[in-house]
Amino acid sequence: MQVLGRTTQPIGHHDLCARLPAECRERTADARPVQLTPALWNQLIAVNDNVNTAIQPDTDKDIYGREEVWTYPDAGKGDCEDFVLLKRRELMQKGWPAGALLITVVRQTNGDGHAILTVRTDRGDLVLDNLDGRIKLWNQTDYQFVKRQSDTDSGRWVSIEDDRALMVGSIKR
8 A cells, every 4th residue: 555645634533632642642663564474364353353243333423413423432333433443452452563553544435435444464454344344455445545544653644545446436536
């Protein structure tokens, strides 16, 4: 996944940083991708499956009465970024570096925004998604990649160069 440079932070992430500043102060000095061993692959599968199974999908509007709230799904319900935050936290608790676990904003084929977790490994950038339980390489998804967290600073965001053909219903750059 090729990044172009610094870009704006999603408003939901900005609000999360204001409420939970530690979420945006994680620094990763060694930005190399994680060497994906069979044990680490099994951790990815388990965390992705456990979170996708444990959390009931619901909208921020229905849960909080607001359009965009990034938080941990402590009530057992959440939307896409809530799934991402929980997966990221669980993997970091297992020793994964923050710089390998990047909140990523994509566009679905219908044009809707969506958040996924990008996991940077020596086998490629993998996608953990609440809409599809299969872990895939980023370029094997139907998403148009827009931006993600920096791999060295969790409070910064970078734009993504997704030079794959745009899909029908995707937004134009």
